[in-house]
Amino acid sequence: MSLSFARSLRTLSVSGQHARRFPYVLAWSSAPSSARFQSSFPTTGAPLADIDPSRLEVSPTPSPKPLPASSTLKFGHTFTDHMLTIPWDVKSGWGAPQIKPYGPFALDPSSTVLHYAQTIFEGMKAYKDADGKIRIFRPDMNMKRMNTSASRIALPTFNGAALLELIKDLVRLDQQWIPTEPGHSLYIRPSLIGTQKAIGVGPPNEALLFVIMSPVGPYYPDGFKPVALYGTTEFVRAAPGGTGAFKLGVNYAPGILPQQHAAKQGYAQNLWLHGPEHYITEVGTMNVFVVFRKDDGGYELVTPPLDGMILPGVTRDSVLTLAREHASSKNTITGLPANLTVSERPVTMKEVKEASDSGKIVELFGAGTAAIISPVDRIGYLGDDIHIPTGEGGMGPISRAVWTELVGRQTGIIPSDWSVVV
Numbered sequence: 142m143s144l145s146f147a148r149s150l151r152t153l154s155v156s157g158q159h160a161r162r163f164p165y166v167l168a169w170s171s172a173p174s175s176a177r178f179q180s181s182f183p184t185t186g187a188p189l190a191d192i193d194p195s196r197l198e199v200s201p202t203p204s205p206k207p208l209p210a211s212s213t214l215k216f217g218h219t220f221t222d223h224m225l226t227i228p229w230d231v232k233s234g235w236g237a238p239q240i241k242p243y244g245p246f247a248l249d250p251s252s253t254v255l256h257y258a259q260t261i262f263e264g265m266k267a268y269k270d271a272d273g274k275i276r277i278f279r280p281d282m283n284m285k286r287m288n289t290s291a292s293r294i295a296l297p298t299f300n301g302a303a304l305l306e307l308i309k310d311l312v313r314l315d316q317q318w319i320p321t322e323p324g325h326s327l328y329i330r331p332s333l334i335g336t337q338k339a340i341g342v343g344p345p346n347e348a349l350l351f352v353i354m355s356p357v358g359p360y361y362p363d364g365f366k367p368v369a370l371y372g373t374t375e376f377v378r379a380a381p382g383g384t385g386a387f388k389l390g391v392n393y394a395p396g397i398l399p400q401q402h403a404a405k406q407g408y409a410q411n412l413w414l415h416g417p418e419h420y421i422t423e424v425g426t427m428n429v430f431v432v433f434r435k436d437d438g439g440y441e442l443v444t445p446p447l448d449g450m451i452l453p454g455v456t457r458d459s460v461l462t463l464a465r466e467h468a469s470s471k472n473t474i475t476g477l478p479a480n481l482t483v484s485e486r487p488v489t490m491k492e493v494k495e496a497s498d499s500g501k502i503v504e505l506f507g508a509g510t511a512a513i514i515s516p517v518d519r520i521g522y523l524g525d526d527i528h529i530p531t532g533e534g535g536m537g538p539i540s541r542a543v544w545t546e547l548v549g550r551q552t553g554i555i556p557s558d559w560s561v562v563v
C-alpha cells in the first residue's frame with residue numbers, strides 16, 4: 142500500500158467502513174487531488190469525463206478542396222474537408238472534441254495500434270433527400286455496435302448519443318460533399334485506436350477516436366451485377382469464441398490473401414464457411430442471405446444466426462425486420478410474396494447445393510452498408526460450380542423488393558424512423 146493511500150483512508154474516516162470496502166471510488170471522489178495521490182491509484186470506477194458535445198472546438202479549413210465530380214468517385218478514395226477527433230486518456234477520460242481540417246496524425250512509433258491492431262471501426266451513410274434534408278440511416282445501431290467492439294478489445298467506451306451529435310455537426314459542416322445523384326451518399330467512417338506509447342500488450346492508457354467522411358457513388362453503377370463466390374475450405378474468417386462478431390480492424394487484414402486466392406480462380410469474394418459441415422457464415426465483408434422455395438410453394442428467407450461468428454450487420458437487421466413485418470402483415474412490402482417465412486438458422490453448403498440441384502434455390506445475396514444488396518450467381522465449391530438463379534436485372538425477387546424498400550427509407554422517399562434527419 143502506498144503512503145498516500147494510507148493517508149487517504151485516514152482522511153476519509155467519517156465514512157471509514159465504506160472507504161475500506163470501496164477505497165478506489167471513495168478516494169477518487171473525496172480525497173485531495175495531488176498528482177502523486179492520483180497516480181498511485183487505479184482509475185477503474187473513477188468518474189472520468191464522457192464525450193461532451195458542448196466542449197466541441199471547431200477550426201474550419203482555410204483552404205476548402207474543390208468538390209470532385211460524382212462520376213469520378215471511387216469507393217473510399219476521396220475525403221471531405223474536415224474530420225472529428227476526440228482524445229481519451231485513462232486519467233481524465235474523454236477530452237474536448239475537435240473538428241478540424243482533414244489531415245495526417247502524428248503517432249508515436251510505439252503506439253499500440255501500430256503493433257497489436259488496437260483499432261475498431263464503423264461504417265454508415267448520410268443521404269441528401271429531395272428536399273435537401275440530410276438523413277443518416279439507423280446511426281444509433283452503429284453507435285451501439287462501436288461500443289460493443291470497443292469493450293471487446295479493452296478500448297474505452299463512450300456515450301453513443303453524444304458521439305452522434307458530434308458526427309451530425311461534422312456532416313452539417315461538410316454537407317456540400319454529399320452527392321445527390323441516385324445511389325450516391327456520404328460514407329461516414331468512425332474509428333477508435335489505442336495510442337499508448339509503450340510496446341506492451343494491455344489496455345491502452347491513451348486512445349483516439351476520429352471520424353472521417355467520403356463521398357461515394359453506387360456500388361453497381363451500371364445496374365446489379367451478380368458476383369461469383371468461392372466457398373473456401375482453406376481459410377476461416379471467424380471461429381467460435383473469436384472476434385468475428387465485432388467490427389475490429391484485426392478481422393480484416395487476414396482476409397486479403399484469401400480474397401486474392403479467390404480472385405485468381407475467377408471469383409469476386411470468399412464465401413466463408415465454418416466447421417466440417419461447411420456452414421455458410423458471411424460473404425467477403427457482408428452478411429449472407431439465401432432464399433429457398435418450400436414444398437408448399439412459399440418462400441423461406443434465411444440468414445445464419447448471431448452465434449458469435451457473424452457480424453451483427455445493420456443491413457442484416459433491416460432486411461430481417463422488413464421481411465418479418467411483411468410476413469406478419471404488420472407492414473406489407475410491394476413485391477414480397479405473402480407466403481414468406483423468415484429464419485435465422487444454420488445453413489450448410491450441402492443444403493445450398495441440393496437446393497440448387499433440385500431447383501429450390503431462389504436466390505442468394507450479400508447485405509451490408511457499402512453495397513446494400515449484392516446478388517450472387519455462382520459458388521465455387523469443392524471443385525464444382527453451384528449455380529444460383531438471379532432474377533430480372535441481375536437481382537432476385539425477394540432481394541429486389543427489400544432493396545427498394547430499404548433505399549426508399551434511406552433516402553427519405555419512404556417515411557421511416559430509421560432515417561434520422563440531421
Ligand SMILES: *Cc1c(COP(=O)(O)O)cnc(C)c1O
Nearest residue numbers: 426427428452454455456509510
Ligand atoms: C460491416 C460488416 C457487415 C455489414 O454490416 P452493416 O452494418 O450492414 O454494414 C457484415 N459483415 C462484416 C464482416 C462486416 O464487417
